[in-house]
Amino acid sequence: MKAVAKFQRVSPRKTRLVAQNVIGLGVENAMNVLKFTPNKPAGVIYKVLKSAFANATQNDGIDADTLIVKEVVVNEGPAWKRFMPRAQGRATKIHKRTSHVTVILAQGQD
Helix, strand or coil, X not given: CEEEEEEECXXXXXXXXXXXXXXXXEHHHHHHHHHCCCCHHHHHHHHHHHHHHHHHHHHCCCCHHHEEEEEEEEEECCCEEEEEECHHHCEEEEEECCXXXXXXXXXXXX
């Protein structure tokens, strides 16, 4: 029971910080934590968690009350390379990082 979101326009480092908060929680508790977390990665992880939950209940027919968030894997995607103008005609590189987010659910006690 897993779901993947690729090429999400959030930094992997910031996403991992939010992901640590929901590992080991029940799905309902994890959704509540993410819903009230004011960071952009929380919304991304929330959508992936919701998709994994739907996959588990629809495709595998698992009882929704026994599901827990087993793992949240955040890998680096390709970075968008941009330039920012600086003083005296110079430019500096800007890397707009992307993430691949995977949420894995398992059956267990809440």
